[in-house]
Amino acid sequence: MSLKKNYLYNLVYQVLVMILPLITVPYVSRVLLPQGVGTYAYTASIVSYFSFLGILGIDTYGNKLIAMSRDDKRKMSQNFISLYFLQLMLTTASLIVYLITAIFFIQQDRSIALIQTISLLGTVIDCSWFFFGIELFKKIVTRNIIIKLLSLAAIFILVKQPSDLPVYTAIMCLSIFLSALIMWFYLKGRIMIVRVLLRQIMSHFKPSIVYFIPGIALEVYFVLNKTMIGVVANNSEVGIFDYADKIRMMALSVVTSLGTVMLPRMAHTFAVGQIEKARDYLLKSLDFSTLLAIPLMFGVAGIAEEFIPWYMGDHFLKSIVVLIILAPTIVIMAWSGVFGTQYLLPLGKMKAYTASVYAGAMVNFGVNLMLIKPFGSIGASFGTLAAEVAVTLVQLYFVRKLIPFRRIVPKTIYYFMAGLVMFLLIRMTGSVMGASILTTGVQVALGCIVYFAIIVAIESVKRDGMVYHEFRSVLQRKRNR
Structure with missing residues (x-):
């Protein structure tokens, strides 16, 4: 399938991943208020750590591994089955630890935290990385359209007042679980049933760790903001930050969709030794990402003051400032998406990629520590901006000899x-x-x-x-x- 079609399919996929919370924002923000929205986001941030620990970099590593072996069906099938068994063992262990944590150690919001277990089950059965690896984005998009529309209807029908937060949480988590479950029906005929040994399963552990290590830092500055706001400030501030961040990520998905499409294509191109072709892909991708990211940045910042009041309601007016501060990250992350996802990862330059994301994590944690207590969600937004700048500057250093910036x-x-x-x-x-x-x-x-x-x-x-x-x-x- 062509890159243009894959990009469009993945663009739709990325938008649909975000579309349910964004379509329901005007309704949910007024029904659940910042406190309810923040409670959901805070507990979701906690469960995401366990999901991340369970998947152990398998999603990114699996994407690349399937892409590199897709020309040999038997080898691809062996890779998928052995890698999924590893995922199953790790995510099941993570699920058990999370349940113990939620039951014995989470006092406030325990019932919501337990409902969030459903989304963790979705991680256990997730195999979407296989379809990314074979560049079959149409199936993923179809899956999301069905699930998201059903979830949308359920929210408007069943969530009526602040006390319906458990119902809202269950709907959101079930959408994640069912999205993962449906993909198994599309596997028929695409893989062969082959025997795998324990040593083949465990052979994937070390490579997955390589992708997991930079992911730790990514998890820190993508999720830690909400956790730290909830601990240091309050759940209302989490809600204010979370909804501004959702709008930012919706705009960003238009650009980052290209990175998801390009990762398997770049991995395959490098694997067959077409270095000049890969370089050409990279330059075109950087140009295209910049072309889209700059108007998105200015657009999000430009409409924030008039958009937030009618869209979210007066309880979220502070989100205006948060969104304006976050807007430049759209361009910054578009560039880091090209340098990191489309070059460093496919080429296996994990040390360079790891250095960049750890730089971002340390900067994010430090700025958050200084600014969240006095400024709440606004302080966290400065932490996110500083982190993204740090990541991109480090990656820029490592790719400086590859990209002719005079042309860009x-x-x-x-x-x-x-x-x-x-x-x-x-x-x-x-x-x-x-x-x-x-x-x-x-x-x-x-x-x-x-x-x-x-x-x-x-x-x-x-x-x-x-x-x-x-x-x-x-x-x-x-x-x-």
């Missing part, structure tokens, strides 16, 4: 200038129209038109650039018809 910097400058013009017009529109759904619609439409009009104008003069060549390609296809 000029494009980045005019992308940035177009984004800045877009931002100023969005802010002027918001100031005049005020907070409403109509305002947000006008801001988004105006921003898209202005940004891409400027890019097209510049690239038409230069007769070069991604958007220019895409327009020419479309026109040429129409003429050929």
